[in-house]
Each structure stands twice: as C-alpha cells, then as structure tokens.
Amino acid sequence: MAEQRMLDGKVAVVTGSGGGIGRAIAVAMADAGARVVINDIGASLAGEGLSSTPAEQTRQIIEQAGGQAVINTDSVADWSSAQKIVQCALDSFGRIDVVVNNAGILRDVIFHKMSADDWTAVINVHLNGSFFVSRAAAEHFRRQESGAFVHMSSTSGLIGNFGQANYSAAKLGMTALSKSIALDMQRYNVRSNCIAPFAWSRMTSSIPAGTPEQQARVARIQQMTPDKNAPMAVFLASDAARGVSGQVFATRHNEIFLMSSPRPIRGVHRGEGWTPELIAEHALPALKSAFMPLDRSGEVFSWDPV
Numbered sequence: 578m579a580e581q582r583m584l585d586g587k588v589a590v591v592t593g594s595g596g597g598i599g600r601a602i603a604v605a606m607a608d609a610g611a612r613v614v615i616n617d618i619g620a621s622l623a624g625e626g627l628s629s630t631p632a633e634q635t636r637q638i639i640e641q642a643g644g645q646a647v648i649n650t651d652s653v654a655d656w657s658s659a660q661k662i663v664q665c666a667l668d669s670f671g672r673i674d675v676v677v678n679n680a681g682i683l684r685d686v687i688f689h690k691m692s693a694d695d696w697t698a699v700i701n702v703h704l705n706g707s708f709f710v711s712r713a714a715a716e717h718f719r720r721q722e723s724g725a726f727v728h729m730s731s732t733s734g735l736i737g738n739f740g741q742a743n744y745s746a747a748k749l750g751m752t753a754l755s756k757s758i759a760l761d762m763q764r765y766n767v768r769s770n771c772i773a774p775f776a777w778s779r780m781t782s783s784i785p786a787g788t789p790e791q792q793a794r795v796a797r798i799q800q801m802t803p804d805k806n807a808p809m810a811v812f813l814a815s816d817a818a819r820g821v822s823g824q825v826f827a828t829r830h831n832e833i834f835l836m837s838s839p840r841p842i843r844g845v846h847r848g849e850g851w852t853p854e855l856i857a858e859h860a861l862p863a864l865k866s867a868f869m870p871l872d873r874s875g876e877v878f879s880w881d882p883v
C-alpha cells in the first residue's frame with residue numbers, strides 16, 4: 578500500500594497560487610495528497626490586469642508530479658466571487674477542508690502621500706478577501722465539524738515597515754481575524770493560524786539594490802525561496818496540527834518562529850486615579866523603560882537567514 582501522506586483525502590483552496598509563495602504551498606499540498614483549487618486572478622503586483630497563465634503553470638507543475646488540481650480565476654476581494662472560489666472546490670472535488678488566504682497585492686507609498694485608492698485596494702485583497710473566502714468556507718467547515726484556515730500575514734504588520742500603512746494594517750488585521758475565527762469555531766473543530774512568511778518573490782523584488790550594502794541584503798533575501806514557507810502551511814492544514822489554533826508563526830528560510838501576541842507588559846495604578854499631569858510625572862517614568870522601539874521588521878530580523 579502507498580505510504581499515507583499528511584493531506585490525503587483533503588481538498589485545499591490556495592488563493593493567489595499562480596506564483597510565489599502561494600504556488601509553492603499549492604504544490605506542497607498536492608505533494609502531500611491534497612486535491613487543490615489554484616485560485617489566482619493573474620494580477621500585476623499592484624493588482625491590475627487578469628491572466629489565467631500563472632495558474633495554468635501551477636497546475637502543470639502539480640499534474641506533472643501526479644497531483645490533482647483545478648483552476649479558479651475569481652477574485653478574493655469581493656463577497657460573491659469569493660463564494661465562487663469555495664463553490665469551485667465543492668463542484669470539482671465534492672468537499673473543502675483547507676483554506677490558505679495567500680492572495681496579495683502591494684501599493685507601497687509613504688503614509689502622507691497614500692491615496693484612498695491605495696488604501697482600499699490593499700485592504701480589499703488582504704483583509705476583506707481573507708474574510709470573504711474564510712466566511713464562504715465556514716458554512717461547510719461548521720457542517721462537517723472540521724477544517725483548517727492558514728492566513729499569510731507579514732512581519733510588516735506584526736512589527737512594522739516604511740511606506741506600507743495599507744499593507745501593515747491589513748496584515749495585522751488578518752491575525753485578529755484568524756484569532757477570532759479560532760475562538761468562534763473551536764466548538765466545530767475548526768482551526769485557524771497565521772504564517773508570516775519570508776521569500777524572494779516579485780513582492781520583494783522591488784527592494785533597492787543600489788549600494789553594496791543593499792546588494793548584500795538582496796543577496797541574503799534571494800536565498801529565501803518561496804518553497805521554504807510551504808512545510809509549515811502543509812503542517813497547519815493537516816490533522817497533525819490538532820490543538821494548534823489561534824497562533825502566529827514566522828517562517829524564514831530554515832528558521833521557524835512562534836510570534837508573540839500583545840499582552841500587558843507593565844502596569845501602574847493609583848488608588849485616587851490619574852490626571853494628565855500625574856501620568857507625565859509618575860506613569861511615564863514607570864512605563865517608559867518597557868516601550869517598544871519604533872523599529873521595522875528588518876531591524877528585528879537583523880541576522881542572516883539560517
């Protein structure tokens with residue numbers, strides 16, 4: 578008998594799997610035995626244009642390895658088209674077990690120049706899209722009393738980055754969405770987790786490489802191929818991750834991290850209450866030593882990927 582694989586019998590929807598990290602996850606899930614819906618509108622990095630070619634390429638890779646996949650080109654960023662993505666899994670394979678919210682676009686602009694359209698376009702794909710696709714699958718997960726969500730977040734949201742107010746807000750919002758799903762659907766045996774991935778892809782290919790320092794940094798990022806993020810996504814989608822829910826992991830080349838969630842880190846109290854003056858005088862000196870620095874992802878992950 579063939580060896581049992583981690584996702585045998587499961588059906589996975591992977592959004593934005595026409596390239597980059599999504600493709601690597603779709604391929605790894607198919608290798609692990611899942612039947613896969615490759616969802617991708619084939620957009621440019623900024624979210625423009627439509628093409629089924631990237632999704633076709635992912636399907637070829639999966640089929641050449643003996644896996645099963647279908648293509649869906651509906652956008653995640655709309656309630657009714659997100660319903661069609663999930664319906665595609667049911668029509669093609671008769672069930673749905675896994676949703677990977679990976680589709681994404683970038684509209685990096687410094688905050689004081691960011692337009693309403695830059696904001697809305699990015700929130701629509703990452704945050705609203707993750708809600709729409711998850712919500713469409715939730716009906717089925719609830720009925721069958723099983724299911725796993727994996728949402729691709731980012732250290733740009735968890736920690737911070739320049740020029741990404743739209744993206745950072747969406748990506749941190751996705752972690753709250755994931756935790757909320759984990760809380761609300763625990764009773765139905767449904768799990769929800771986030772991965773903050775690192776990879777050289779077209780999303781990171783705009784990082785400047787003018788100076789020797791920048792070139793060295795880009796060379797380090799280029800080592801981090803998208804497939805390095807896939808094993809964690811496969812694991813979280815599988816029954817081996819039973820009991821793992823509401824967590825945020827980061828995957829960076831051969832490193833895996835569990836990320837922290839906000840908790841009170843220092844407190845002060847006064848029986849008679851506070852005035853603004855007393856906050857300046859008493860509370861601030863006590864709290865200041867525990868302030869988070871105004872740092873960026875690259876400063877926290879400051880060492881070479883291992």
Ligand code: NAD
Binds near residue numbers: 680732
């Ligand atoms: P990518 O641009 O290669 O892939 C994103 C895919 O999403 C594209 O194929 C695009 O066509 C598709 N897409 C865009 N809008 C869509 C929509 N409305 N509906 C369906 N599909 C749509 O990017 P990537 O680097 O592989 O990133 C994948 C995910 O990982 C993204 O959510 C990204 O924010 C996140 N991420 C990436 C990195 C990194 O280092 N590359 C770091 C942190 C987070």
